[in-house]
Amino acid sequence: xxxVRAPTPFRFVGCVELREMLGRKAxxxxxxxxxxxxxxxxxxxxxxxxYFLRYEHGPSxxxxxxxxxxxxxxxxxxxSERLGLIDPFEFRDVEALRAAIVATIDDHLKSxxxxxxxxxxxxxxxxSSHIIEVDxxxxxxxxxxxRDQLSTVDRSVLxxxxxxxxxxxxxxSGDFILWIGSEHGLNLPDLATRVAAIQPIGLTLEGIRAxxxxxxxxxxxxxxxx
Amino acid sequence: xxISLNAYRDIAPPxxxxxxxxxxxxxxGKRMLHITGNRTGGExxxxxHTLIPLLTEVxxxxxxxxxxxxxxxxxxxxxxxxxxxxxxxxVPESLLEGYRDVISQTGRLLDLxxxxxxxxxxxxxxxxxYAPSDSRWIWRCYLDVSRPQRKTWAFLRPYVIKYDAAxxxxxxxxxxxPVPQFLVYPSIDPLSEKNRELEPEEIAxxxxxxxxxxxxxxxxxxxxxxxxxxxRGVIEAYRLVKSHFDCRLVLAGSASPDELDxxxxxxxxxxxxxxxxxxxxxxxxxxxxxxxxxxxxxxTIVIQKSRREGFGLSVTEAMWKGKPxxxxxxxxxxxxxxxxxxxxxxxSVEGTAFYTRHLLNNPAIAQEMGARARDRVRxxxxxxxxxxxxxxxxxxxxxx
Numbered sequence: 001x002x003x004v005r006a007p008t009p010f011r012f013v014g015c016v017e018l019r020e021m022l023g024r025k026a027x028x029x030x031x032x033x034x035x036x037x038x039x040x041x042x043x044x045x046x047x048x049x050x051y052f053l054r055y056e057h058g059p060s061x062x063x064x065x066x067x068x069x070x071x072x073x074x075x076x077x078x079x080s081e082r083l084g085l086i087d088p089f090e091f092r093d094v095e096a097l098r099a100a101i102v103a104t105i106d107d108h109l110k111s112x113x114x115x116x117x118x119x120x121x122x123x124x125x126x127x128s129s130h131i132i133e134v135d136x137x138x139x140x141x142x143x144x145x146x147r148d149q150l151s152t153v154d155r156s157v158l159x160x161x162x163x164x165x166x167x168x169x170x171x172x173s174g175d176f177i178l179w180i181g182s183e184h185g186l187n188l189p190d191l192a193t194r195v196a197a198i199q200p201i202g203l204t205l206e207g208i209r210a211x212x213x214x215x216x217x218x219x220x221x222x223x224x225x226x
Numbered sequence: 227x228x229i230s231l232n233a234y235r236d237i238a239p240p241x242x243x244x245x246x247x248x249x250x251x252x253x254x255g256k257r258m259l260h261i262t263g264n265r266t267g268g269e270x271x272x273x274x275h276t277l278i279p280l281l282t283e284v285x286x287x288x289x290x291x292x293x294x295x296x297x298x299x300x301x302x303x304x305x306x307x308x309x310x311x312x313x314x315x316x317v318p319e320s321l322l323e324g325y326r327d328v329i330s331q332t333g334r335l336l337d338l339x340x341x342x343x344x345x346x347x348x349x350x351x352x353x354x355x356y357a358p359s360d361s362r363w364i365w366r367c368y369l370d371v372s373r374p375q376r377k378t379w380a381f382l383r384p385y386v387i388k389y390d391a392a393x394x395x396x397x398x399x400x401x402x403x404p405v406p407q408f409l410v411y412p413s414i415d416p417l418s419e420k421n422r423e424l425e426p427e428e429i430a431x432x433x434x435x436x437x438x439x440x441x442x443x444x445x446x447x448x449x450x451x452x453x454x455x456x457x458r459g460v461i462e463a464y465r466l467v468k469s470h471f472d473c474r475l476v477l478a479g480s481a482s483p484d485e486l487d488x489x490x491x492x493x494x495x496x497x498x499x500x501x502x503x504x505x506x507x508x509x510x511x512x513x514x515x516x517x518x519x520x521x522x523x524x525x526t527i528v529i530q531k532s533r534r535e536g537f538g539l540s541v542t543e544a545m546w547k548g549k550p551x552x553x554x555x556x557x558x559x560x561x562x563x564x565x566x567x568x569x570x571x572x573x574s575v576e577g578t579a580f581y582t583r584h585l586l587n588n589p590a591i592a593q594e595m596g597a598r599a600r601d602r603v604r605x606x607x608x609x610x611x612x613x614x615x616x617x618x619x620x621x622x623x624x625x626x
Contacts, residue, residue: 014241014245014248016245016249016614016615016617016618017618018408018615018618018619018622019408019409020406020407020408020409021394021397021400021407021408021409022400022407023400023401023402023403023407025398054605054606072565120555120573121555121560122398122560123398125397125398125400127397127409130618130622132249132252132618132621132622134245134248134249135248136244136245136248137248152240152241153241154239154240154241154242154244154245155239155240155241156245157241
């Protein structure tokens with residue numbers, strides 16, 4: 001099964017991110033909530049996904065810049081923990097994610113007498129994300145080729161085929177899983193299910209790469225003819 | 227001899243150089259013009275001297291022009307720089323006239339045709355009035371403009387809003403403006419004299435020349451001798467550490483003989499040192515790259531106790547050399563140092579001393595932090611990332 005050739009090869013596409021500052025700040029949690037309600041979806045995306053491109057040597061404790069700022073600068077542990085439980089990958093689109101974040105902050109504010117504000121550190125700065133794709137002219141037609149390419153490509157390839165594909169392009173399972181599992185690709189639904197079980201939250205892009213390779217290597221070892 | 231992008235393959239993150247070559251296919255043949263106040267010294271010169279050959283190598287037609295400054299132009303620009311960074315400056319009409327005259331003279335003399343024109347800092351801002359209609363103009367500002375003096379900003383803002391975009395070094399520098407504002411962090415060149423790998427003998431020779439023994443842990447701050455760098459605060463923190471750990475403090479950086487303020491701070495720091503033989507005050511000429519490189523590599527812990535800082539490239543340089551950095555919670559320092567992972571940020575003399583003692587007491591933790599600091603720079607603050615940002619900016623602006 002390891003030498004199955006996919007009818008459509010997988011093309012590895014990396015990306016670069018250009019960061020646009022919106023010139024909007026929040027100095028307290030109320031302002032943060034208002035900002036989240038009003039900013040473009042590209043900014044919600046930046047603050048809930050782009051940290052994968054920024055944190056490389058250890059996962060960020062919280063899965064969004066909002067939660068991190070509330071924890072570090074506002075020092076509201078309860079809210080940061082509640083925001084930390086929101087998994088951006090559970091949502092089908094950014095608008096649904098936005099609604100969940102706003103609802104969580106609103107619910108928290110209703111339980112307080114005062115609006116928590118920044119104590120030490122800087123106000124929250126809203127930034128937006130523009131992704132530019134870069135075709136690396138690399139492709140794979142078999143699982144072995146896929147594994148070999150995946151092990152060496154720039155880590156932005158993982159971001160593009162996981163975060164961008166899932167959240168911005170509506171390919172909810174992500175490109176790797178889609179290609180491995182579908183008839184247009186390798187048609188290996190069992191392997192696709194195993195790769196789909198990787199939870200990006202709490203991992204770095206390198207961590208996701210390592211887990212994916214581990215699963216694929218295990219599969220290849222099992223299916224290579226004796 | 228310019229360094230090729232290929233030379234960064236084993237330094238930049240794996241696969242990144244290949245990605246840059248592929249990305250540059252989208253910008254090949256584009257004409258790009260950079261305009262700066264001059265070509266020498268400073269952060270802008272350091273970056274462009276490396277970046278422009280790389281941009282050329284990946285297929286852009288790049289030119290670098292400078293202002294034809296005369297009269298009181300430089301005084302005007304210095305006043306704008308101080309005002310943009312929040313100082314309460316006086317801007318008499320004669321200075322504004324001097325600025326407008328030089329802008330007008332340069333605008334008429336220079337060939338401003340290009341697909342994209344990037345003007346750097348306030349020196350060049352007014353050239354937008356001479357922009358041909360078929361090019362994209364981007365203002366690149368390196369200064370901390372988070373709280374500009376309103377009079378200065380009122381004079382400069384009408385120029386800024388005529389641009390197609392502005393680029394700042396930190397999110398907090400963004401202003402309410404009707405033009406897009408992009409974030410591009412400054413960067414260091416890992417192959418420059420200031421950052422290249424040094425042999426242990428080179429480090430030893432340089433420290434011998436500077437009369438700094440290597441018999442004790444070295445705490446180091448590299449900065450200009452200005453009040454904003456809080457050098458007295460560094461000495462106070464050192465004294466709090468010294469009572470527990472035998473160590474040396476090195477305060478190194480440029481102190482121009484022409485800058486009366488810097489000379490005054492230098493004298494003040496010498497007074498504060500009180501003939502302590504373990505405090506080394508090392509004023510250096512501007513081109514002292516090897517000396518700074520060697521000091522950063524010889525240091526045990528690097529301190530950056532600035533009261534105010536734009537980005538703070540000396541923090542990046544120290545992190546690249548695998549040093550944990552203890553910095554103030556201000557400006558770009560907070561973005562570079564990941565608290566508890568690559569160093570610590572602190573708000574006080576006591577905090578600086580506390581974290582220094584902690585790291586001196588736990589060398590294994592300091593070493594781990596240093597390794598993570600180097601990796602953080604590799605991913606985020608090398609010249610290759612700067613090249614990536616400029617290429618992305620050109621592509622994005624071309625689509626707008």
